[in-house]
Structures are given as structure tokens and as C-alpha cells.
Amino acid sequence: MHDPPLHQASPRLWLFAGTGxxxxxxxxxxxxxxxxxxxxxxxxxxxAYGPHPRLEPAIGAIGTPDAIGxxxxxxxxxxxxxxxxxxxxxxFACQISADLAEVCLGRSLPLLRLRRGGGDPxxxxxxxxxxxxxxxxxxxxxxxRQEKLLLAIGHRQLARAVxxxxxxxxHARLLPHGTSLQQAMAAGLAPNRVACLRPGSGxxxxxxxxxxxxxxxxxxxxxxxxxxxxxxxxxxxxxxxxQRLSLTLLLLQRPAEPEGVQAYGQADLLNQLLExxxxxxxxxx
Numbered sequence: 001m002h003d004p005p006l007h008q009a010s011p012r013l014w015l016f017a018g019t020g021x022x023x024x025x026x027x028x029x030x031x032x033x034x035x036x037x038x039x040x041x042x043x044x045x046x047x048a049y050g051p052h053p054r055l056e057p058a059i060g061a062i063g064t065p066d067a068i069g070x071x072x073x074x075x076x077x078x079x080x081x082x083x084x085x086x087x088x089x090x091x092f093a094c095q096i097s098a099d100l101a102e103v104c105l106g107r108s109l110p111l112l113r114l115r116r117g118g119g120d121p122x123x124x125x126x127x128x129x130x131x132x133x134x135x136x137x138x139x140x141x142x143x144x145r146q147e148k149l150l151l152a153i154g155h156r157q158l159a160r161a162v163x164x165x166x167x168x169x170x171h172a173r174l175l176p177h178g179t180s181l182q183q184a185m186a187a188g189l190a191p192n193r194v195a196c197l198r199p200g201s202g203x204x205x206x207x208x209x210x211x212x213x214x215x216x217x218x219x220x221x222x223x224x225x226x227x228x229x230x231x232x233x234x235x236x237x238x239x240x241x242x243q244r245l246s247l248t249l250l251l252l253q254r255p256a257e258p259e260g261v262q263a264y265g266q267a268d269l270l271n272q273l274l275e276x277x278x279x280x281x282x283x284x285x
Contacts, residue, residue, distance in 0.1 A: 010035035017088040088114035101258035115263035116231030139164040155183035
């Protein structure tokens, strides 16, 4: 398979994203005139993005800071360097954000971070029925015995969350791939208490996803939800469901951004990039 042709008249931007805010962000950047190299972890995520002659997808985890640096060096050697890197990865994807900060700050390459949710960088102010936990280990301080607990935190921390909440009746909502199911079974969850679905995958977008999550919570009779303070549509969904059904919502606190990296809400981020492309004197697409 041949790589897409590079548009040398277009300034290049390297975007690390997923399926949340990524598609709308990429669309706006392409409309500005950027050539966008798009790094996604999985091929399935690419389906959320429409084809474009200036969209250059790259699938798979990038790896290490050395691997990131190698891509930047290759682009420079080919005469098509990146003018800026945008980190729009999940707020809990701490390793890739730290690696990007290390490489970009070390090279004085502009790095802009998307802050999901806007407002307070650590997420919305807790509301009634919402408790923010500084970390997963804080679960051991809570009495969740006999609670029907929905774990909506991904598969990596699933086993530890189960171990920290003895006596709870555990349920999990996971993304639909084999690793998630393997981790759920290894953690001891009953098959009838595991649901695999991809948020926002329905035709109704966020509204449809919220309705689907609410139906699942009702079906299982959930009393407490454990999710992540990730900002954006996912956190808003769980807040809405918990409020509507008068449930307890536990949120794992969002990690701090890497030191030295400026984070922006999406509107401010796009303004920054619009100003940057204007200073480069590039013709409009």
C-alpha cells in the first residue's frame, strides 16, 4: 500500500487522537489548510474519519520517545518537517503524553495539548452524588458491599478495581475487542455482567450513546458507577445517567498535564493553530 502523496505547499501537523474529539478536530485542521499526519492506536478508529488528500493516517502505537524522534527526523530529512504537534489523546493516556512532551520540548517543537471539557483543567466541579477519587486505591476506603457497581474505566485497571471492592456485585462496560473480554474474565466477572459497546457509534451520536448506556444501567439495576474524570462527551454521559437515575457516580481524578505543556479547550486550540498557519503565509486550500 502506497503512502498518500505529501502536499509540500501545505504546512504539516502531527495529530495524536482517537474517536472522541479527533474527527471534528482533524476536519477543522484540514479546512484551515494543514496537512495532517494522524496517529491512531487502532485501524477501527480510522473509520470515524473521512478520507482527505491531506490526511495521512498512521495506525499503531508509536512506541518510545526515540520512535517519535525518528519520525520527526525522517520528515525533516525528506524536506517536509512538522511545524507543530497536537496531542488530543485521552486524558488518561499518560505515557504517550509524557513521551510527546519529552521529545517536543527537547527539540523546541511546538506542542499543543487538547483539554477535554474546557473550564477547569481537572474537570467539572463535582455535583451532588458525584465523588472524585484521587486514585484507584481510594476505592478501598469506601464501603461498596452489596452495591451493584458498574466499572466503566477500561480493561487495564479492571482486575485491581475488582480486588479493591470486595463484596460489590461487579459489572463492566468495555470496548468491543478481545483484550477487554480476556481481562474481564480474568478479573472474575460473570459473562452476563459484561457488555461490550463503542460509545458514540450509533447514528444518533452522543445522544444515542447516552440512551444506550442508561438502558444498560437500568437493565442491570446499577447503584454505583465508577468512571474516569476524562472530560468531554464520555464523562458528560455518565454524569447525565447518574443524575437521571439518582445513582452515585465515582470519578477517578484526571491526571495532571505534563509539565511545560499548554493545554487548551478545542475552540482555543483551533484559534492557536489558525493564527499559526496565518503566520506561515500559506495559501488557503
